[in-house]
Amino acid sequence: MSERFEILKGNITKLEIESIVNAANSSLLGGGGVDGAIHDAAGPELLEECRILGGCATGQAKITGGYNLPARWVIHTVGPVWRGGEHEEDELLASCYRNSLELAVENDILDIAFPSISTGAYSFPLDRAAEIAISEISKFLDSGVPLRRTVMVCFSDRVQTAYENALEKF
Numbered sequence: 001m002s003e004r005f006e007i008l009k010g011n012i013t014k015l016e017i018e019s020i021v022n023a024a025n026s027s028l029l030g031g032g033g034v035d036g037a038i039h040d041a042a043g044p045e046l047l048e049e050c051r052i053l054g055g056c057a058t059g060q061a062k063i064t065g066g067y068n069l070p071a072r073w074v075i076h077t078v079g080p081v082w083r084g085g086e087h088e089e090d091e092l093l094a095s096c097y098r099n100s101l102e103l104a105v106e107n108d109i110l111d112i113a114f115p116s117i118s119t120g121a122y123s124f125p126l127d128r129a130a131e132i133a134i135s136e137i138s139k140f141l142d143s144g145v146p147l148r149r150t151v152m153v154c155f156s157d158r159v160q161t162a163y164e165n166a167l168e169k170f
């Protein structure tokens, strides 16, 4: 894995980085977890912009401004709800990472930070999600894109350990 990737522990809403990814739901109208924290920190204008996006399908991504966040952009993606693993959960989670990274590149974004998508309220098994995330990010960075910095932001030691273990396999 390249030196353009890092794993950090912290609160993604505080990160001084060009763009952050939100683990949203398909309404894009806010919720709990990292989604709630991002909307709280960004302020009500984020919700206003999200209202005109008309939602987002699972595995897809849409971009807005970051308003009061340090990040200039928020890329909203909708992870799959874990339903036992036989409902294309792995593929849908991989497409969250891939589509978010593609949207960043399309918008000339160089730096992007991800939360651990689907592993909170959506109950995706953490170690499995970490391997999918690292694998997709790794493939994308190896494909010659101009991204400069990609960060996995882990909210707890448990999450950080899972991503570090997954990274060791690459």
Ligand code: AR6
Pocket: 010, 011, 012, 013, 023, 024, 025, 030, 031, 032, 033, 034, 035, 036, 037, 079, 115, 116, 117, 118, 119, 120, 121, 122, 123, 124, 153, 154, 155, 156, 159
């Ligand atoms: N910074 C970084 N990571 C965070 C933060 C934060 N401020 N807050 C929580 N996390 P979740 P999901 C971690 O539940 O599973 C929402 O209601 C958290 O510890 O936020 O994709 C949406 O509206 C966990 O590791 O997202 C959807 O309805 C990770 O972020 C639903 O939850 C993801 O947990 C999406 O569920």
